[in-house]
Amino acid sequence: MSKKASPGPDFKTAYRKWKEDLYxxxxxxxxxxxxxxxxxxxxxxxxxTPEDLEGWDVFQDLGFPGQPPYVRGVHPTMYHGRTWTxxxxxxxxxxxxxxxxxxxxxxxxxxxxxxxxxxxxLMGLDSDHPLARGEIGKCGVAVDSLRDMEILFDGxxxxxxxxSMTINAPAAVLWxxxxxxxxxxxxxxxxxxxxxxxxxxxxxxxxxxxxxxPPASMKLIVDTFEFGAREVPRWxxxxxxxxxxxxxxxxxxxxxxxxxxxxxxxxDWARRRGLDVDDFAPRLSFFFNAHNDFFEEIAxxxxxxxxxxxxxxxxxxxxxPRSWWLRFHxxxxxxxxxxxxxxxxxxxxxxxALAAVLGGTQSLHTNSLDETYGLPSxxxxxxxxxxxxxxxxxxxxVNSIDPLGGSYLxxxxxxxxxxxxxxxxxxxxxxGGMVKAIELGYPQREVADSAYWYQRAVEKGExxxxxxxxxxxxxxxxxxxxxxxxxxxxxxxRLTEVRRSRNQTRVRETLSxxxxxxxxxxxxxxxxxxxxxxxxxxGEIMDTLKDVYGxxxxxxxx
Amino acid sequence: MTQKKIRVLIAKPGLDGHDRGAKVICRALRxxxxxxxxxxxxxxxxxxxxxxxQEDVDIIGLSILSGAHDVLFPRILDLLKGQEAGDIPxxxxxxxxxxxxxxxxxxxxxxxxxxxxxxxxxxxxxxxxVPHS
Numbered sequence: 001m002s003k004k005a006s007p008g009p010d011f012k013t014a015y016r017k018w019k020e021d022l023y024x025x026x027x028x029x030x031x032x033x034x035x036x037x038x039x040x041x042x043x044x045x046x047x048x049t050p051e052d053l054e055g056w057d058v059f060q061d062l063g064f065p066g067q068p069p070y071v072r073g074v075h076p077t078m079y080h081g082r083t084w085t086x087x088x089x090x091x092x093x094x095x096x097x098x099x100x101x102x103x104x105x106x107x108x109x110x111x112x113x114x115x116x117x118x119x120x121x122l123m124g125l126d127s128d129h130p131l132a133r134g135e136i137g138k139c140g141v142a143v144d145s146l147r148d149m150e151i152l153f154d155g156x157x158x159x160x161x162x163x164s165m166t167i168n169a170p171a172a173v174l175w176x177x178x179x180x181x182x183x184x185x186x187x188x189x190x191x192x193x194x195x196x197x198x199x200x201x202x203x204x205x206x207x208x209x210x211x212x213x214p215p216a217s218m219k220l221i222v223d224t225f226e227f228g229a230r231e232v233p234r235w236x237x238x239x240x241x242x243x244x245x246x247x248x249x250x251x252x253x254x255x256x257x258x259x260x261x262x263x264x265x266x267x268d269w270a271r272r273r274g275l276d277v278d279d280f281a282p283r284l285s286f287f288f289n290a291h292n293d294f295f296e297e298i299a300x301x302x303x304x305x306x307x308x309x310x311x312x313x314x315x316x317x318x319x320x321p322r323s324w325w326l327r328f329h330x331x332x333x334x335x336x337x338x339x340x341x342x343x344x345x346x347x348x349x350x351x352x353a354l355a356a357v358l359g360g361t362q363s364l365h366t367n368s369l370d371e372t373y374g375l376p377s378x379x380x381x382x383x384x385x386x387x388x389x390x391x392x393x394x395x396x397x398v399n400s401i402d403p404l405g406g407s408y409l410x411x412x413x414x415x416x417x418x419x420x421x422x423x424x425x426x427x428x429x430x431x432g433g434m435v436k437a438i439e440l441g442y443p444q445r446e447v448a449d450s451a452y453w454y455q456r457a458v459e460k461g462e463x464x465x466x467x468x469x470x471x472x473x474x475x476x477x478x479x480x481x482x483x484x485x486x487x488x489x490x491x492x493x494r495l496t497e498v499r500r501s502r503n504q505t506r507v508r509e510t511l512s513x514x515x516x517x518x519x520x521x522x523x524x525x526x527x528x529x530x531x532x533x534x535x536x537x538x539g540e541i542m543d544t545l546k547d548v549y550g551x552x553x554x555x556x557x558x
Numbered sequence: 559m560t561q562k563k564i565r566v567l568i569a570k571p572g573l574d575g576h577d578r579g580a581k582v583i584c585r586a587l588r589x590x591x592x593x594x595x596x597x598x599x600x601x602x603x604x605x606x607x608x609x610x611x612q613e614d615v616d617i618i619g620l621s622i623l624s625g626a627h628d629v630l631f632p633r634i635l636d637l638l639k640g641q642e643a644g645d646i647p648x649x650x651x652x653x654x655x656x657x658x659x660x661x662x663x664x665x666x667x668x669x670x671x672x673x674x675x676x677x678x679x680x681x682x683x684x685x686x687x688v689p690h691s
Contacts, residue, residue: 119572119573119574119624119626120573122573123573123600125573130602131572131573131600131602132573133626133629133630134572134625134626134627134628134629134630135572135573135624135625135626138624138625138626139574139624139625207575208575208576208577208599209575247578248577248578249578249582335578338673338674339672339673339674340674372653372673373653373655374625374653374655448581448585451578451581451582452581452582452585452586455582455586455677459676459677459678468674477656480655483625554598554599556596556597556598557596558580558581558584558585558594558596
């Protein structure tokens with residue numbers, strides 16, 4: 001059988017006949033007719049057939065798991081070798097509160113930790129900063145100093161568990177704290193394993209927890225690549241993210257293209273410093289959204305692996321296969337969850353999680369049903385974790401690798417997304433790169449346009465959301481997690497105590513050394529580690545860096 | 559005599575950086591013929607009130623998803639009263655627990671638009687409640 005199989009003219013004729021004689025008349029007679037577009041607005045065909053795979057090549061476009069083009073997965077065994085990591089993003093109140101929740105989740109089968117910090121920490125502010133009023137512990141765990149990190153990981157062996165930290169502008173500082181906590185446990189930096197999100201480009205585009213201007217931010221990120229390659233070899237120094245870009249309103253294509261182009265930008269900046277791509281590329285990781293459109297999402301992940309492997313090998317000349325692997329974490333879409341009839345969210349999350357698994361994710365977070373109201377309650381997060389466990393152990397989808405491979409629809413969509421994403425990547429190349437594109441407001445505008453389009457489609461009834469613009473019902477309140485005022489009080493008193501009891505001279509010395517190192521353009525990581533060990537607070541460290549790097553002010557558009 | 563356009567300030571108080579909703583609202587209000595001033599992210603209550611007065615707006619819309627509304631909204635409403643601008647109606651949207659709404663309304667918040675609200679509902683509310691001719 002030819003490897004570029006074509007169904008031939010008889011099939012084409014038969015397909016046309018089926019469409020004109022059977023499908024079209026039957027559809028015209030139907031009272032209801034769905035619009036056949038994905039949540040991103042991509043119009044699908046009513047039926048995909050062998051015709052849709054004309055030109056498709058089983059070696060170039062499919063291959064085998066663990067080999068280029070990696071469409072079927074980055075590892076040869078995929079879930080036969082190791083189930084994806086069940087890694088629930090988690091954090092609230094004080095470090096004690098969150099430590100308790102981590103131990104609960106680990107005892108219930110979670111296999112990796114993921115830290116959600118509260119807004120002041122995300123913005124490099126201490127809990128006693130004026131802007132932190134009302135925000136302490138509400139969106140994540142409060143961390144002001146190494147003392148808080150010690151409590152957060154108390155009783156958790158950092159040589160046995162991997163930890164992902166969602167932190168961006170201050171990522172290097174929180175990483176320094178984690179390294180210091182591990183050392184106190186007697187665990188060498190060469191052993192610890194985990195991830196820092198550390199992806200500033202998507203902050204400017206979507207999540208908005210930026211602090212410094214782009215060049216300084218990129219410099220700090222390359223510092224982490226350099227330091228990681230040398231001193232912390234098992235650590236993923238970045239999680240190049242599409243999740244937030246998608247949540248901000250992007251289509252699946254925009255999520256895919258902007259994420260990969262962000263990745264290209266990071267590799268460019270690192271190479272410009274003189275780093276060898278094979279030294280840091282194996283520790284680049286990715287983070288995608290698992291949104292509503294089942295097949296589009298699966299195709300998106302497959303296209304991502306294919307494009308990245310090609311980029312690393314052909315554009316950047318990476319020689320090690322590990323440099324070509326797109327390894328990713330997935331989170332089910334927060335924005336797709338609804339406040340109306342929250343139990344329905346369990347169903348949404350299940351379908352989205354299934355898409356991520358069928359797409360070959362290495363790590364997965366499933367949202368909780370109550371997250372349209374607040375942070376997950378214990379009951380809700382347990383259901384979310386069980387969702388992953390049921391998929392892993394009861395659904396049977398892990399019994400064969402890339403089970404949707406060969407589906408006319410999935411393969412066609414994979415190719416389309418690949419082609420279209422490459423065109424967007426070229427467009428951003430022509431603009432002068434991603435930092436330039438961000439300065440021009442290009443990705444931000446694209447995301448805002450898509451968000452507006454989608455809202456109008458929902459309000460016109462073109463997109464049905466169960467419980468919201470269809471199948472509505474009287475609202476019934478559900479129990480919610482409360483973050484107490486006492487969390488703020490405890491955090492503030494601990495911060496006061498840390499400031500009072502530390503060696504003030506040492507704090508001043510380390511911050512002064514840090515400032516000089518930053519101003520001289522040195523790799524700041526060793527200086528950050530010294531500062532955090534002296535119990536300089538996050539705010540003090542970030543203020544020191546702000547003095548050197550300045551602060552970014554976003555142009556106001558909508 | 560042409561109708562004066564309704565001037566709206568859309569503000570993001572506190573540290574919350576989620577601006578998808580606020581930006582969608584800004585566009586929808588502009589498309590509906592209103593003048594929209596968007597404060598951008600991470601504004602203090604003082605900055606928001608100052609902008610509202612300087613821009614001479616007819617209504618203020620606060621967007622917040624961080625849970626800090628319990629501290630920030632009373633501060634904003636107090637500052638407005640203190641600066642003789644307590645007659646500017648203030649509405650809000652985002653993640654605001656229903657149990658907090660009665661108290662917020664008692665201290666002066668006029669309406670809260672929860673997740674699932676349509677831009678058309680918000681436009682209609684503004685047109686119905688803001689004098690603008």
